[in-house]
Amino acid sequence: MNNLADIAEQFKPSGRVVGIDEHGSGNINKTYLVTLASGEINHFILQRINTQVFRQPEHVMQNMQVVTEHMRMSLRRVPPDAGRRWKIPHVLLTHDGKDHFVDGDGAYWRAISFIEDAQAFDTIKDAGHAEEAGRALGMFHNLLSDLPTERLIDTLPGFHITPLYLRDYDEAPAKHSERKSVEANYCVQFVKERSGWAHVLENAKAKGILRLRTIHGDPKINNIMMDIRSGLAAGIIDLDTVKPGLVHYDIGDCLRSCCNPMGEETEKWEAVYFDTVICRAVLRGYLSAAREFLTESDFDYMYDSVRLITFELGLRFFTDYLKGDVYFRVRYPEHNLARALVQFKLVESIESQERAIRGIIRDLR
Ligand code: GN1
Ligand code: MG
Secondary structure: OOHHHHHHHHHHHHHOOOEEEOOOOOOEEEEEEEEEOOOOOOOEEEEEEOOOOOOOHHHHHHHHHHHHHHHHHHHHHHHOOOOOOOOOOOEEEOOOOOOOOOOOOOOOOEEEEEEEEEEEOOOOHHHHHHHHHHHHHHHHHHHHHHOOOHHHOOOOOOOOOOHHHHHHHHHHHHHHHHOOOOHHHEEEEEEEEOOOOOOHHHHHHOOOOOOOEOOOOOOHHEEEEOOOOOOOOEEEEOOOEEEOOOOHHHHHHHHHHHHHOOOOOOOOOOOOOOOOOHHHHHHHHHHHHHHOOOHHHHOHHHHHHHHHHHHHHHHHHHHHHHOOOOOOOOOOOOHHHHHHHHHHHHHHHHHHHHHHHHHHHHHHH
């Protein structure tokens, strides 16, 4: 049984399924928005988990339960400010009470509640949007700041451990030496010049300067839902990569995504730049919700985090290109190369504005 409607029926809380549309722009899982005809809910999200990436999807589901339950409890400790609607996605069960469904082909499906009257964007609209994106990540970290990280399983070992991506990269090109071009050579050179510094966050972690907390893992701009009426952030979605890690991975990822006005899928990679006005707004929003649990050392590594996570994503795209596109879904043959170039251009722009970015962090500290 591989018909999408039949799969949606497994989870359907009530009402008739009247539409199933591809949804969002995820690079790993396949996501659909299911529309129901009159029932207690109007929509839900149906996803096929990519089990090549998430080898043990049951662990992803378990983390999701732990994290969402904890956030719901924490909302009593730190309620959202007046006028804000804050929604936490929840897992929908099948009719026989399971948190997933395996279809006839062995594909792993799960369903998640949809945040109504909210939308996500691929790029930042203005400083207000940026501040809200930062605040949403700060709220997320704050709600989870007292969750013991031992309660979470590492569903993606090595995720955001930059030195491991470098190792992976070192092993890749030999197999696909035919992927040579001016752009690919630029990437090779780019990585080479920065490989000595790529251990910066892992070293600080190993020395006990930075400590593990619960992180989102993928807080890019299109995972932050904005209320269509108030314009305020209404929640963070895509909890697949929640795990113990450094909040720096998240801060870096949120900034690299929000401060790139051209978006990570642009083909005009030469024009990509890092917008420091947006950076200030995102950090201001983040700190308004997260200052409480941050240490002095956390601030010391903020600049490195945005440079590093941007570099890391470029490296991951480039490695995947060299390997023949085995991880990220691509729409055309050079897609991962184009994505890598966008991130590397963004890194260059971050590096050339180091003083300004460090200045923003200092001002807000
Ligand atoms: C992937 O699939 P998606 O779009 O949620 C990736 C992230 C990257 C992101 C870049 C599990 O996320 O790490 O930052 O693409 N997720 C995984 O858009 O590797
Ligand atoms: Mg994701």
